[in-house]
Amino acid sequence: MIWNTYKSWIRSYRDLPLLINQWANVVRWEMRTRLFLRTAEFLWQEGHTAHATSAEAMEEARRMLDVYSTFSEEWMAMPVIKGIKTANERFAGAVETFCIEALMQDGKAIQAGTSHFLGQNFAKAFDVTFANKENNTEYVWASSWGVSTRLIGALIMAHSDDKGLVLPPKIAPVQVVIVPIYKNEELRIAINEKAIAIKDELKAHGIIVKYDEDERQTPGWKFAEYELKGVPLRMGIGPRDLESQTVELARRDDLTKSTVSMQGLPQLILNLLDEIQTSLYNKALSFRDANITTVETFDEFKKVLDENGGFISAHWDGTSETEIKIKEETKATIRCIPLDNPLQEGKCIYSGRKSMQRVLFAQAY
RNA sequence: CGGGGUGUAGUACAGUUGGCAGUAUGCCUGCUUUGGGAGCAGGAGGCCGCAGGUUCGAGUCCUGCCACCCCGACCA
Structure with missing residues (x-):
């Protein structure tokens, strides 16, 4: 719908950038629902933007990721890791999917928000073009992003204790x-x-x-x-x-x-x-950091997953094949490749092949 | 859709070999209380999920149905 509308609204570079945000109640068929985290009906916010250049669209995707992470950390007192999704976990149709990942007190990870750089994929699919300054026809560059009432579930699980809810x-x-x-x-x-x-x-x-x-x-x-x-x-x-x-x-x-x-x-x-706001954040941050375990072997990986949970930082050969096999064997997925990830040569814990960096695995909601 | 479980007082549950329907909590009344979910006394509250069957007698055994919960596959 958004893209059909874009098609009729966008004519020239003067119409860009076009930034649309909408709040929508979404209904989806789910095999199994989970309170707050995966309900049949939920409220979300979704943004869709169209730009004249690739860089601008990418900038928008990154800006919204920052908006979401700032809200999570400064308002919800919930630390998040900003990162990039692997091809496997990437939103269909996106060139790059960014996410913020948080760790819950039971050691499971949750995606708290996401933004996508869509490149020209949707523009091509819906035939949305514009005339640039030189009067040449070009496909628009796009981004999209959203968060949902799932955040409420994350908030509850991030801070609450045996006496009940704890709110920042x-x-x-x-x-x-x-x-x-x-x-x-x-x-x-x-x-x-x-x-x-x-x-x-x-x-x-x-x-x-x-x-x-x-x-x-x-x-x-x-x-x-x-x-x-x-x-x-x-x-x-x-x-x-x-x-x-x-x-x-x-x-x-x-x-x-x-x-x-x-x-x-x-x-x-x-x-x-x-002080309470800061303290809640720091407590969640210490917990999160204390539960990022670095492992070198698949045996270690499985042991940590089984006994402790949390994020596991491990070398990965970069293939979907390996990622899927690890998921099948352990239910853990690659939550993200952190944005500020240092390059570091190593061996993939599963295949033993060469790896250029560590990525974060976890079992997730 | 597959596997497992549960239906009994408002709520959470117990109920033995088939033999008067129970406990906790909540509710009502009264008195005493009030610095961590108050105490004592009295009281009300039930289609035992539904329908059949066995039996002198069914909450309990048998058959069918219905509802809800958990686990898995899907997914944000």
């Missing part, structure tokens, strides 16, 4: 929840007043805060509930706090608690939220 502050729908603790009606009113004042103060500083004054649940119940829901920061205000002009802050990421003064709360909390 920058995308948490509620960043701070205030839980009042009281023994009688008189205290309830006093604490209520204080809590509302604090809530308003935090709100004025742009913090997304919820005050849970529901009287039907005990504080303990609320503590557990908000942990389950992944609220980054919980603030408890009770009689003792009222007495000493303090509040109790509990971090969701490391489950630590501290008692702090009511003075200067907004700035303290803004700092804490930043």
